[in-house]
Amino acid sequence: MKTTAVHSHRLCAHCGSERAPGDVLTGLADRAMFADRLAASLSRRRGRSRRRPAAAEQPGGLAVLLIDLDRFKAVNDTLGHAAGDALLRAVAKRLRGALRAEDIAARLGGDEFAVLLAPPTTAESTAAIAERLVEMLSRPYLIDGGVATVGASVGAALCPGGGEVEAELLLRRADMAMYQAKNDGRGRYRLFEPAMQERAEARRKLEADLRAALALGQFELHYQPQINLATHRLTGFEALLRWRHPLRGMVPADSFIALAEELHLLPTIGEWVVRTACTDAIGWPGAPTVAVNVAAQQFQNGWLVPSIAAALQASGLPAARLELEVTESALLHNGSVAIEQLMALKALGVTISLDDFGTGYSSLTQLRSFAFDRVKIDRSFASDPAVARAVAALGASLGMRTTAEGVETAEQLNRLRAEGCTDAQGFLLSRPVPAADVVGVIDRFAIDGGVPGAPIPNFHEKSGTRKRERAA
Amino acid sequence: MKKTPPLVRLVYVSRNRLSGDAATMEREVANILAVSRRNNVRAGVTGALLFNADCFAQTLEGRRDAVEAVFERIQCDPRHSDTVVLQLEQAVPAFADWSMAYGGRLDDERARFDRLSNDADQATRGAAADSVLALLRSVVSRALPALG
Ligand SMILES: Cc1cc2nc3c(=O)[nH]c(=O)nc-3n(C[C@H](O)[C@H](O)[C@H](O)COP(=O)(O)O)c2cc1C
Numbered sequence: 001m002k003t004t005a006v007h008s009h010r011l012c013a014h015c016g017s018e019r020a021p022g023d024v025l026t027g028l029a030d031r032a033m034f035a036d037r038l039a040a041s042l043s044r045r046r047g048r049s050r051r052r053p054a055a056a057e058q059p060g061g062l063a064v065l066l067i068d069l070d071r072f073k074a075v076n077d078t079l080g081h082a083a084g085d086a087l088l089r090a091v092a093k094r095l096r097g098a099l100r101a102e103d104i105a106a107r108l109g110g111d112e113f114a115v116l117l118a119p120p121t122t123a124e125s126t127a128a129i130a131e132r133l134v135e136m137l138s139r140p141y142l143i144d145g146g147v148a149t150v151g152a153s154v155g156a157a158l159c160p161g162g163g164e165v166e167a168e169l170l171l172r173r174a175d176m177a178m179y180q181a182k183n184d185g186r187g188r189y190r191l192f193e194p195a196m197q198e199r200a201e202a203r204r205k206l207e208a209d210l211r212a213a214l215a216l217g218q219f220e221l222h223y224q225p226q227i228n229l230a231t232h233r234l235t236g237f238e239a240l241l242r243w244r245h246p247l248r249g250m251v252p253a254d255s256f257i258a259l260a261e262e263l264h265l266l267p268t269i270g271e272w273v274v275r276t277a278c279t280d281a282i283g284w285p286g287a288p289t290v291a292v293n294v295a296a297q298q299f300q301n302g303w304l305v306p307s308i309a310a311a312l313q314a315s316g317l318p319a320a321r322l323e324l325e326v327t328e329s330a331l332l333h334n335g336s337v338a339i340e341q342l343m344a345l346k347a348l349g350v351t352i353s354l355d356d357f358g359t360g361y362s363s364l365t366q367l368r369s370f371a372f373d374r375v376k377i378d379r380s381f382a383s384d385p386a387v388a389r390a391v392a393a394l395g396a397s398l399g400m401r402t403t404a405e406g407v408e409t410a411e412q413l414n415r416l417r418a419e420g421c422t423d424a425q426g427f428l429l430s431r432p433v434p435a436a437d438v439v440g441v442i443d444r445f446a447i448d449g450g451v452p453g454a455p456i457p458n459f460h461e462k463s464g465t466r467k468r469e470r471a472a
Numbered sequence: 473m474k475k476t477p478p479l480v481r482l483v484y485v486s487r488n489r490l491s492g493d494a495a496t497m498e499r500e501v502a503n504i505l506a507v508s509r510r511n512n513v514r515a516g517v518t519g520a521l522l523f524n525a526d527c528f529a530q531t532l533e534g535r536r537d538a539v540e541a542v543f544e545r546i547q548c549d550p551r552h553s554d555t556v557v558l559q560l561e562q563a564v565p566a567f568a569d570w571s572m573a574y575g576g577r578l579d580d581e582r583a584r585f586d587r588l589s590n591d592a593d594q595a596t597r598g599a600a601a602d603s604v605l606a607l608l609r610s611v612v613s614r615a616l617p618a619l620g
Contacts, residue, residue: 090544097548132550139547139555140590142482142540147557149590 023107025085026092034106034114038064038167041116046164060120061160065130066174067095069137070151070186072111079146086143087150094136098129111150114174123158123191130154130189138187153181154189176200207263209245210256214265214272218244221276222432225441226291226403226425229417234445236289236323238425239277240432241269266295271307278315278322280435285442291323293355296330299338309348319349325376326352328360331369342370353403358387364394372400374423379406382426385415392420477536481563482543483601485529485585486552497525498577500551505574512571517542520567520608522575526586528552529575529604533565556588559601566609575611582607 023030029037041062069091076084088111095105095113104116115133117126137152155178159165165173173192179200181190190196213219223237243251260266274292281290298304312319324345331338331354342352353374358381360366367375375395381387382404395402404416407426416424433441490497501523512518517534530546532539547555567573588600 093544094548098550135553136548136550139553140484140557141547142543142557142560145478145480145536145560147560 023092026089026107028092028096028113029104029106031106031108034104034108034116035167037104038116038170041118042159042165042167042170045119045159061122061158061163062119063117063121063126063156063158064170064174065115065117065126065133065154065156065189066108066171066178067113067115067133067137068153068178068182069111069113070153072150075148075150079143079148083143083146083148087141087148090141090143091137091150095133098132098136120161121158123160126156126158127189127191130156130191134187134189151187153178153186155179155181155192156189157192173197203259206256206259209248210243210259210265211263213243213245214269218246219269219272220244220434221273221280222434223280223290223438223441224425224432225288225430225445226423227429227445229413229422229424234286234288234442235423236291236321237281237284237438238291238325238432239273239280239293241273241293261295261297264297266297267301267303270295270298271303271311274308274311274322275314278311278317280438281321282315282317284438286446287318287321288442289321289323289351290317291325291353293325293327294330296327296333299330299334299341304341305344305348308345308350312348312350320351323351323353323374325355327355328357328366331366332360339370346371356405357391367394367398372398374401374403376403376405376425377421379426382406382408382412382416385419388416388421389419392422395422396420478562479534479565480536480539480560481565482532482539482557483530483559483604484543484555484557485527485588485600485604486555487586488523488525488527489551489553494577497523501577504551505572508572511545512542515542518565518567518570518572520570520573520575520612522578522583522608522611524577524579524583527583529583529585529608531567531605531608533563533567556585556590556592556597558588558597558604566605567612570612573608573612575608578607578611 021030021033022028045062072084072087075087088107091111091113092105092107095115099105099115100118102118104118106114106116108114115129117129134152134154138149141148141150155174155176157165157170157173157177159170173196176196176199177190177192180196181188184190220242221239222242223239225234226236226238227233228235241253241257243253243256245251257266260269277290277292281288284290294304308322308324311317312322324342326338326342346352351373352370353376354366354370354372355376356378357367357375358378375391377388377391381391388402388404392402401422402420403423403425404412404421405425407413407416407424407428409428412426413424413428430441488497490500492500501521505521508521512534515534515538517532517538519530519532521528521530523529532542534542546552582603585600585604588597592600
């Protein structure tokens with residue numbers, strides 16, 4: 001490649017012998033070369049701007065673009081490594097073809113590429129080229145008689161004309177912009193803005209706090225009751241994870257579960273949840289069940305079955321009182337590995353339910369993939385009698401109970417019962433309550449629930465009073 | 473075990489990124505055609521092309537490696553974007569006589585391909601490929617005598 005050939009040969013780090021510099025696969029620059037060229041460009045500009053009086057025209061800016069391919073792994077997995085390599089070569093060619101001769105293109109490793117846009121470069125020209133790269137790299141590739149498509153996410157950072165930014169900072173900024181591009185849905189570019197730095201810092205702080213939360217005892221379980229729709233009796237509780245941080249207050253699950261997953265904390269947190277739920281449930285009068293969510297990651301380290309067996313043993317909770325809720329996506333991502341573990345758990349006597357049913361994309365297949373004891377219809381269908389009816393019928397024919405989630409009104413409850421759902425859970429019955437309040441909830445249900453076919457409007461009024469009582 | 477690569481047919485649509493009035497656009501497409509014909513003869517590739525204000529539709533036929541190479545070159549062209557491959561399969565060339573037959577500008581309902589995406593399922597794409605091919609065949613057989 002002519003733009004990089006000027007560099008002297010370096011010693012290969014692995015074999016100690018001399019080799020041509022650059023990325024062997026694509027012929028682009030490699031990471032070290034890119035860093036060299038970036039540092040050189042920046043210092044050249046510094047030299048130039050020092051020689052100029054401040055008021056004089058500033059030299060043009062330069063920009064760094066980081067490019068990650070989206071779904072490259074899928075191509076590698078389905079078409080094979082040779083096809084993956086061919087794709088990377090084609091990407092390199094398209095990339096090189098879209099740049100000026102004085103720009104540098106590099107492959108940093110794997111499916112990560114980088115571009116140095118030489119001066120003169122402005123925010124506008126950077127945005128234009130970034131947009132073009134996203135579109136061009138996302139066009140299909142013909143490889144080995146097949147068609148492969150990947151996406152591209154681009155993060156860009158500019159060192160404006162006359163400005164001074166260290167190479168490392170420029171790369172970090174481009175990386176923050178890349179994070180933003182991915183976070184905004186991939187297949188797009190983002191230019192660095194100072195707000196991204198703030199967000200990155202806030203995120204780093206949240207990460208640190210989340211990593212410490214378990215050790216600091218900041219997690220709590222809240223419990224939401226589930227009732228049998230035929231008897232109106234309370235049958236069990238679902239354990240829901242809450243994070244109480246001294247400064248942040250109660251952090252909603254939505255805003256930390258995904259992060260915990262990203263940080264791979266879910267196996268450890270999940271283990272704590274099972275242990276705590278079993279220990280809490282052992283003291284509940286009437287022996288209701290306790291349901292615990294199992295995350296996809298928990299199937300991946302071989303620890304799930306032994307840790308649950310240990311939690312049951314340590315607490316003394318009968319296995320039949322523990323229910324594990326698995327989502328469709330957890331099954332989808334783990335396939336037979338997950339099924340094997342579910343079978344082992346079922347052999348322990350634990351109940352297994354399929355959670356958030358209807359939100360995945362291969363629902364029926366999932367339902368047949370394992371002998372679930374229960375299917376929980378996702379809350380988004382609480383007002384959809386047709387879905388409730390279909391799932392309840394399916395559940396009945398497969399010998400599963402059907403729980404409607406997210407029930408908020410008496411009308412919904414009646415419809416869901418009429419459509420054949422066997423159990424229900426939702427705000428109408430009770431919000432999730434702290435562990436300390438569970439016994440109180442059990443008592444209340446023992447008094448005002450429990451009458452088969454009890455008139456539901458009544459039920460609603462009572463639940464309304466309950467809410468007011470709790471609020472007071 | 474040296475085999476000649478199979479003959480394949482590729483059908484794709486893309487978004488037209490040419491700007492300017494109708495005449496300018498025609499001229500630019502004429503340039504594309506001239507270059508295509510020159511290159512395709514050399515590469516042993518045949519095919520047909522039509523366009524309208526929104527999109528291009530093209531089929532490329534020939535040895536697999538040659539079609540792949542020409543297609544990859546076209547993918548670097550900023551005069552169009554958002555390519556959607558509708559079909560890539562072994563096939564006998566349908567436009568064997570033309571290095572790049574020209575279907576002209578076709579603005580009617582039959583040439584509305586802008587709703588297609590690479591995420592479309594196999595059946596949708598297959599159907600779209602069939603209609604693009606049928607369209608190219610019909611307009612090319614009408615247009616070519618006039619083109620000479
Ligand atoms: C819609 C469209 C179709 C094209 N079809 C072909 C083609 O069939 N063959 C070809 O060589 N170039 C084709 N081109 C042009 C290529 O993108 C590229 O400009 C050309 O191959 C460069 O050739 P040159 O290096 O000989 O100038 C097409 C361009 C567009 C926008």
